[in-house]
Amino acid sequence: MDNGGSTITIKGILSLLMESISELEDEEGRCVKRVISLGMGDPTLYSCFRTTQVSLQAVSDSLLSNKFHGYAPTVGLPQTRRAIAEYLSRDLPYKLSQDDVFITSGCTQAIDVALAMLARPRANILLPRPGFPIYELCAKFRNLEVRYFDLLPENGWEIDLDAVESLADENTVALVVINPGNPCGNVYSYLHLMKIAETAKKLGILVIADEVYGHLAFGSKPFVPMGVFGSIVPVLTLGSLSKRWIVPGWRLGWFVTTDPSGSFKDPKIIERFKKYFDILGGPATFIQAAVPTILEQTDEPFFKKTLNSLKNSSDICYDWINEIPCIDSSHRPEGSMAMMVKLNLSLLEDISDDIDFCFKLAREESVILLPGTAVGLKNWLRITFAADASSIEEAFKRIKYFYLRHAKTQSQIIVDL
Secondary structure, eight states, rough: OOOOOOOOOOOHHHHHHHHHHHBBBTTTTTTSOEEEESOOOOOGGGGTTTOOOOHHHHHHHHHHHHHSSOOOOOTOOHHHHHHHHHHTTTTSSSSSOOOGEEEHHHHHHHHHHHHHHHTTTTOOOEESSOOOTTHHHHHHHOOOOEEEEEEEEGGTTEEOOHHHHOOOOOTTTEEEESSSSSTTOOOEEEEHHHHHHHHHHHHEEEEEEEEETTTTSSSOOOOOOGGTTTTTTTTTEEEHHHHOOOOTTOOOEEEEOTTTTTTTOOOOHHHHHHHHHSSSSSOOHHHHHHHHOOOHHHHHHHHHHHHHHHHHHHHHHHHHHTTTTTESSSSOOOBBBBBEEEEEEBBSSSOOEEEEEEEEEHHHHHHHHHGGGGGGGGEEEEOOSSSSSHHHHHHHHHHHHHHHHHHHHHHHHHHHO
């Protein structure tokens, strides 16, 4: 995704990378090397990440009960909305009600709902760079102007709040905050989140809090929901089961008004929400019906195991990055499932940019990384570490071989300088 050009979807570019590998087959039609994908944020690709037996049993019981084969209310089953309200309220200084919760088909649909509700003539929205490109795509469909503020790698990918203030005007409707960070692997502190809330209040805009990776924090900073600051500024909280419970294909998400001051309680606003949900298709009814059991009965050891796996994998990535001169990360991941790595093209021969790097790496080593251009940061790479340790080790060995194959000699570097 460039500053003003067309959006490059993550799935689209990953498909192209996979196609480039599919051409590399031996005489019997087998792939020359096992493909290792560190590009897609789908933890189910690796056997070390599996959902709980509680989740599987809850869905099975719901399906086999024969009670949930019909249509659900368009805003979601009441028991599902109530369970999500109770789950989110555990971390808030106030209680949510089921009326604050709307069930969506994954977090992607929640994003679309949020932007659709905010769209109006000449409106603009502030998005992070790097960020999740679905926001730009949805904004363009809604005729919302997109304005980007930078995340600062030297400050642990914190938001450049001075830039936010300079970008906002009377037509700005919202600021998007992704925490824990996708694609950066950062986790925002309580203090930084409070500063974000105060800045949004000063500007008279609301905050869209993308917390699809909520609670996936394994560094020194705990996960703090943006809704904690709902009394300062209205917050729309977006989330899903997909990452924390490792079930992205179940497409169970939520759109929640975390707003104790009642800015969203206006009957006209509520009616608009409900009417929009009337035209949407939510998740399967039997999946919705399983949610209360999943949220209430998943035990803490499951979450701890996931966090330990992610921390171990991210540490392996970080250590390997320090062994390969052409890539660099000054920020050790603290959460989510991905990190950003800076590409030093001056050390490479015949590599023109991040896209060229990723396509040649795929063809030569069967390793899939996502070019940073796809998430708004040219000549960076996004690496997903939701993978088993052996796959990550093998992937980085191949990346190192790739670097050595394409590395400039010292004399070439001196000439370039």
